[in-house]
Amino acid sequence: MHLSISINEQELVKQCVAGEERGYAMLYNKYAKRIYHAVFRVMGNTAESEDIVQEAFCTAFEQIDKLKNQSNFEGWVKRIALNQAISALRKRKMVFADDSQLEMVAEEEVDISEELLFQCQVDDVKKAIADLPDGYRTIVSLHLFEDIGQEEIGKMLGINHATVRSQYHRAKKKIFTALKDKAYYGT
């Protein structure tokens, strides 16, 4: 199954290299949704996310002949799009604070039980993440949803990996606090 998908993707990439519109459309339909959501989680803004995804696909299609691993088109475009999103956040004068000197927040401080979390509605978690400040939201999105390691996130954002770790825990604490409040007030 995986083999057939991979062959199909290579075929589509070849069509794109040949400039065939069908190839562009098929690859877009296959991956655009996932990439759009990844960008949206970082940006928290529909219009900007739309522009970034369009630009990322254009860049990818333009330079598709440079794609080395033809079976990993999604990873490639996603990385282009996320890098563009991070640049856009920087243009907004957003600084990914490097607070590696600060004491790290212990994981024990986050006190929400696994059971309570798994009872939560996805929409509540979604809202709690969306309400985070830009920097925290970026780290949480990259680590939890895109499964990018903390060291790599540090490289992408230009900050120390210890900072990524501490900010991730703070963000998680904020999310859990919001979820607990929600459970407490029962709204």
Place this chain on the structure above:
Amino acid sequence: MERDFFKQYIQEHKDAFESEALPPNMLGNILGNLKEREERKAQQELQILEAQKKRKLTYTWLAVACSLFLIAGAYLFVSQENQEIKESGSKMAINSPTVVEQPVIAENEKTPLVKSSIERSTRHLASYQPKADPHKEIYAGLRDSLSVASRLEAIIKINSLASLDNNLKTALCKTFDNDGNDNVRLAALEVLSKFSNDKYIHEQLMAGLSKQKDPVVQLELIKIMGNNSNPETTDKLIAMANNPFTVEAVKEQVYYALLTNNN
């Protein structure tokens, strides 16, 4: 490493987090953007090619002009050396019989001998005196149809003059109109542009707008004449723009001149 149950929760519900639909018409925009970029890229490549071609052409002319200049220089050097050898040879030939014949000459015949030597020295002096017409060399240079370098040198000499008399104006305008070499015509144009306030020169430059066929010369001429808001000049510029044989770059310069004109 501790288990992150929050991450596990997110991974398990990932699809639910991405349930919203995509904004409409994104694919259309992407395809449109791609087409636009391709067109822009093709246009840029074309412009680069044209610029390279133009540069190549200029270099070719420069190379031709330099080689002609070198050939002319070498020819002059060799011919001068030959002349010197001939002159020294003839002097030797003249000197030897005089020495032999001197004792034979009768006293009454001595006077004409002195006379002839005076005559000879006067002739020599006359040949070393400065020429009466300072522009003679310029005319000769402009007429030298075999050497582009001579014609360019003559034009450079004209350029150093503060003013032009009528004959020089006519000769320079004639060169600008008829010379077969683009570089010479360009050089003539450059000098004429200095005196473009002169009525005759102005008329000739205006006539050049319809006569000149080389794009490089045309471009320079439009740059010079484009500042002029004279209706006749404007008519000629419009005619150039409408001419199907006018090169695109020249047309663009014409449009620019018409737009930035005082009208």
